[in-house]
Each structure stands twice: as structure tokens, then as C-alpha cells.
Amino acid sequence: MNYKTCINYNILKENYQLKLPLELDYLIPVDDSVRTVSRVIDSIDLYELEKTYSRKSSIPVSTMLKIVIYASMNRIYSSRDIEKACKRDINFMYLLGGASVPDHSTIARFRTNHFSIVSKEIMNKINCILLDVGEINGETLYIDGTKIESAANRYTFVWKKTVNKNFKKLMDKISDFVKKCEELFEIKVVYNNEIKIKHLKKLFKRLKKLSIDKEIEFVHGKGRRKTQIQKCIETLSSYIDRLKTYNKHLMKLGNRNSYSKTDNDATFMRMKEDHMKNGQLKPAYNLEIAVDSAYITWVEIFSNPTDVGTLIPFLDSLDSNTTFKYKNIVADAGYESEENYLYLKKKGKISYIKTSNYEIRKTRKYKNDPGLAENMIYVPEDDYYICKDGRKLTFEKEYKRKASFDYYKNISVYSCNDCSHCEYKRSCIRYFKSDINFDDRIKRLHISKTFTSERAENIERITSEKGIELRINRSIQVEGAFAQIKNNMGFRRFLSKGKNNVLSECIIVALAHNINKLHRKIANL
Incomplete structure (x- = not known):
């Protein structure tokens, strides 16, 4: 049997005929998530995104935005894979609406040169829609961070x-x-x-x-x-x-x-996903997210591996780019600092931050440690401490200690006049075998009164009935959002380089997560 072969198979028309339906709409289920993403994007104003183009684009900007968000909803992140999906997947064809298929470079340019400029404005507009329909309450914010590996090579440090x-x-x-x-x-x-x-x-x-x-x-x-x-x-x-x-x-x-060297904004951090089990440092970014009612309401990228210095710039970015303000801020122990406490109080926000010593302070060893200020009696009228042996620790001096890049806290020093013949001395004062002058040493406490006061107020809040409920919700909502992003959506490494491009990539993933969750809620009604 002879087979006819040809590079352009459309020339051979003998096996082709016109078939119905001509509209792709009839082939897509009415409860498909592609309809949800299309409706959400059509309901927001994209004028700012259109302004990023110097001339009219051949593909509508709303169509491009729908494509990249819907691709992230389906674990597709590479621009080449998105291009392939636009040629083969009927849902992507539905989003194109008859427009020509964009090539991978067009998709990549859209994400880096256009969407990255207005990504925060678009996220705020979608958050306003979620607030209007009652999906988020705009009152309590749950904050946490995770480290995502950069696209840079790990040996370019x-x-x-x-x-x-x-x-x-x-x-x-x-x-x-x-x-x-x-x-x-x-x-x-x-x-x-x-x-x-x-x-x-x-x-x-x-x-x-x-x-x-x-x-x-x-x-x-x-x-x-x-x-x-x-x-x-x-x-x-x-x-x-x-x-x-x-x-x-x-x-x-x-x-x-x-x-x-290949991504100057990336910092080498110790990752949780350590496949070699050797504590290897990898180039990464610290991704900070804010969650409200299981929706990601804000995203920021930082180059520092610790969370304590990210809270203030994160909330500043949130307040300057969103139209609604949060009152309750719930975070884990990594965000506790005197500077953060004072910032939240100045902004009129209520902190529910788990203290760094929250777990250890429950132990018997901590409660019986005579050298801790928490286990001594403080007399505020005369400003002195009484240790376990009944001796006074009076105020000696005050100095400033650098706590962060531009913040100094006041440290008060309290000392005991005589610690000789004290039965608790070896457990109260740090003891080294090489210290030959240990018998002459006296106990000194270095205390920040501001931090102690703010921490006491915060502990009272987080141990209340409302505080316990908020902390339980934080572990469910924020960790649940990270689980959705990393495991279900398969987002574990950035494809782009540079802080702005990485932030744009994160916002697309956050919007995809939110629309996926909104679609599931609508489908279960």
C-alpha cells in the first residue's frame, strides 16, 4: 500500500471535512478554571499595563495576562512550555480567542518588561475584588517567609x-x-x-x-x-x-x-531542600508572603536570609500599594525584635508575634535558672533586681547597642556588689574552667527595658484565647499556602534573574494560587 507524504499535510484534502462545533466554548466544561481566570482578569482595569507598550500589541494585554496566570495554575512556568500549550491545549486556545499564538520570547518579554512594572498594582486590584466579594476580611494578616532557589549557578559565589x-x-x-x-x-x-x-x-x-x-x-x-x-x-x-x-x-x-556572579541580587542561603544532606549553601531569595483567609494578599522578595529585618519593609510595601490596612499582625518567632514591636505600635497595629523563647520558657531548666532576669524579682519603684539568693542588683550604667543596620537600642546594666559565698554562683554566672578569677566575678544583667516591656505585652496577647486562635490559624494558613505553591503547583525554583523579575514571577504564582482557590470555592457552592 502506498502512502502519500508531504511536508504540508493541508495540501492533501481528501481526508479532511468541516466539523462542528466551530466554537471552542462548547468543548470546555462550564465549571472549568479557565473560565474563572478569564472572568477575573476581564473585571479589572489594565490601563497601566497597556501603557507599558510603546505601540499597540498584536495580542491583547488581557489575553497575555490570562495565559501566564493560567499556565502557573497548571504548573507550567517555562515560556517555551507556555508557547507549546498555546498550540496544543484547547483551554489556552480558548483564552487566545482567535489571536495568533505568542512565541516564547514574546511571553518572556511580557513577564519581564511589562508585567513586572505594574505587578503590584494588578495584585492590589485583584485583592480588592476578593475583599468586595467577602473572600478576605482585611483585618488580620498572617506573615511568614521561605527560601526559593535562584536560577543562578550554585558555584558562582x-x-x-x-x-x-x-x-x-x-x-x-x-x-x-x-x-x-x-x-x-x-x-x-x-x-x-x-x-x-x-x-x-x-x-x-x-x-x-x-x-x-x-x-x-x-x-x-x-x-x-x-x-x-x-x-x-x-x-x-x-x-x-x-x-x-x-x-x-x-x-x-x-x-x-x-x-x-550570575544573579547579583541572589544571596547564598542554607536551604531546607538539602538533597546532599551536607548543609550546602545555594543562591536563593527570601520570599515573604502575607495571607488573609488562605488567600495570598501580598508578596515581597528579600536578599537577606533572616526574617527579622523583613517585617518593616514588607509592611511598608503593603501599606503603600494597597487600599486597605490590616490591624492584627500575626507572625512566628523569627520576626521578634524591639524595632518591630515599636514599629507596629507606631502604625497602630496589634502584634501577635510568637516570642523567640516561647517554647524554652516552659521547660523546668529555664524556670529554675537563677541567672535569668525573668526569674528574679524586679522592684520598679527603686529600679533594682533581687536574685534567688536575696541580693540586690542595682543600676550601674546605660549604653546603646546596635540591633540592626540603622537601629540602636538602649541597654541598662544592673550589677551585684558582692557575689562571694553565693550557693547559686556557678549556675548564675557563666563559668569557664580557664577562668582563674571566677571567685572575684559579680553578676551583671544587660537588659533593654523597652524590649522587656513590649515582649511582656505581646506575651499577654498571644497567650489569650484570641491569640492562641490566631497563632493556630497562622500555622494553617501560611504553611498551607506554601504547601500549595511548592508541592501542588510545583514552584520550587525561579526561572528569571534579578530582584524585580523574581518578584514578578512570585506575584504571578500568588495570583494563580488565589484564582485556583476562588475557583474551588465557586465550584463547591
Whole structure:
């Protein structure tokens, strides 16, 4: 039997006929999630997104937004896989509505060059819809963070400690080199014993001019002897290049301890998904989310691995980009700090933050520790503490301690006049075998009165009936949202690089999670 073959199979029309229905709408179930995402996006104004295009797009911006969100709802994140789905999947064809299929580069440009600019505004508009229909209450906010691996290679690290060490070694070499040049060529460019890169550039120009005046020929290659001035010029050139490199590293690092060469905004963090079980650090971002009624109402990306410094910028971003304000803030122990307590009080918000010592303070060892201020009696009228042995710890001095990048807290020091012959001394004062003067040591307490007061108020709130209910809800809602994103939606690594692009990627995933949840609620009515 002979088969007809052809590159363009549409030429062979003998096996084709017109079939009904012509509308794709009839082939999609009425309760499919593609209808929900289409309706939600059609109900918001996308004028700001349209303004990001310099000329009219061949594919409507609403269609592009529907496609990328619906793709995330179905665990499709690669732009090439989205393009393939638009060609083969009937639901994506329904969203296109007869428009031409966008190629993968068009989809990637939409996410990075257009959606990333207005992603926060679009998220706020969809949150307003959820608030209007009663899906979120706009009163209590549950906050937590997780680390998501960056698209950068894991072996592209730059460590701040190593850069500082090499920088110091280089400056010592440069100092010796400058002195050597002063002796050899009688060129002085440093006068205040402080060498800067401008001095090295000036020295380089003077050496080059000297070589030209003396008509020195620069030689290269094996068996050719270099002059002293040529050696100095080449050495100085390498020093200047290395100095520029170290300065560039330090500028990119900022307050961080590391960054990736292929994604400068990514920081090396210890991940929970450690398949090698060796504590390997990977380039990652700290993804912070806020959840209300199991919906993700806000998303932010941070380069620092700890959560304590993210609360204030996160809430500032939330307040400046949303139209409704939250009163109750519920978070875990990683967010507790004096600065955060004072910030929430200043903003008129009520904190329900689990204290860092919440679990350990229940133990017998903690309750019986005589060296802790919590286990001593405080007399506020005369401002002193009474220890377990009945001795007074009076106020000695006050100093400031740096708590964060730009925040200092006041520390009050209380000390005992005499701790000799105290039966609790070894358990009250930290004891080292090498400490030969232990018998002469006295007990000192370093206490932040502000932090102690704020923590006491917070403990009273979180141990109340309402506080216990909110903390239980936090572990269910926030951890449940992360479980949906990581396990059910398969979002475990970023595909884009750079903080803005990564944030845009996260917002698309958050919107996909919210619309999926809204669709399931509608389907169960």
C-alpha cells in the first residue's frame, strides 16, 4: 500500500471535512478554571499595563495576562512550555480567542518588561475584588517567609569575608609598592598615608610619562628582559584592576555576606531542600508572603536570609500599594525584635508575634535558672533586681547597642556588689574552667527595658484565647499556602534573574494560587 507524504499535510484534502462545533466554548466544561481566570482578569482595569507598550500589541494585554496566570495554575512556568500549550491545549486556545499564538520570547518579554512594572498594582486590584466579594476580611494578616532557589549557578559565589581579606592583603602590597616607586623614581603621590585609587592612577600616568621621556621600549615574550619601569607599570596596572574588582564586589554585597556572579541580587542561603544532606549553601531569595483567609494578599522578595529585618519593609510595601490596612499582625518567632514591636505600635497595629523563647520558657531548666532576669524579682519603684539568693542588683550604667543596620537600642546594666559565698554562683554566672578569677566575678544583667516591656505585652496577647486562635490559624494558613505553591503547583525554583523579575514571577504564582482557590470555592457552592 502506498502512502502519500508531504511536508504540508493541508495540501492533501481528501481526508479532511468541516466539523462542528466551530466554537471552542462548547468543548470546555462550564465549571472549568479557565473560565474563572478569564472572568477575573476581564473585571479589572489594565490601563497601566497597556501603557507599558510603546505601540499597540498584536495580542491583547488581557489575553497575555490570562495565559501566564493560567499556565502557573497548571504548573507550567517555562515560556517555551507556555508557547507549546498555546498550540496544543484547547483551554489556552480558548483564552487566545482567535489571536495568533505568542512565541516564547514574546511571553518572556511580557513577564519581564511589562508585567513586572505594574505587578503590584494588578495584585492590589485583584485583592480588592476578593475583599468586595467577602473572600478576605482585611483585618488580620498572617506573615511568614521561605527560601526559593535562584536560577543562578550554585558555584558562582562571592563571599564578603574573602573579599575583605584579599582587599587587605592587596592594600599592604600596594603600600609597599608605592614606597618602592618613591625610592626608585622619586615620584611622590601620597601625602597623608591614605592610598586611594586616584593616587594609583596618578602614579600610573607619571610612570608612563617617565617611560616615554626615557624612550623605553616595552618588550614581551620569552628570553626578552624587561626594564624596571616596565615591570612597575605592569604590576601597578594589575593592582588597579584588582582594586576595581574588589570595590565592585563590595558595592554589590552591601550589607550581605555573599552574592552570585550570575544573579547579583541572589544571596547564598542554607536551604531546607538539602538533597546532599551536607548543609550546602545555594543562591536563593527570601520570599515573604502575607495571607488573609488562605488567600495570598501580598508578596515581597528579600536578599537577606533572616526574617527579622523583613517585617518593616514588607509592611511598608503593603501599606503603600494597597487600599486597605490590616490591624492584627500575626507572625512566628523569627520576626521578634524591639524595632518591630515599636514599629507596629507606631502604625497602630496589634502584634501577635510568637516570642523567640516561647517554647524554652516552659521547660523546668529555664524556670529554675537563677541567672535569668525573668526569674528574679524586679522592684520598679527603686529600679533594682533581687536574685534567688536575696541580693540586690542595682543600676550601674546605660549604653546603646546596635540591633540592626540603622537601629540602636538602649541597654541598662544592673550589677551585684558582692557575689562571694553565693550557693547559686556557678549556675548564675557563666563559668569557664580557664577562668582563674571566677571567685572575684559579680553578676551583671544587660537588659533593654523597652524590649522587656513590649515582649511582656505581646506575651499577654498571644497567650489569650484570641491569640492562641490566631497563632493556630497562622500555622494553617501560611504553611498551607506554601504547601500549595511548592508541592501542588510545583514552584520550587525561579526561572528569571534579578530582584524585580523574581518578584514578578512570585506575584504571578500568588495570583494563580488565589484564582485556583476562588475557583474551588465557586465550584463547591
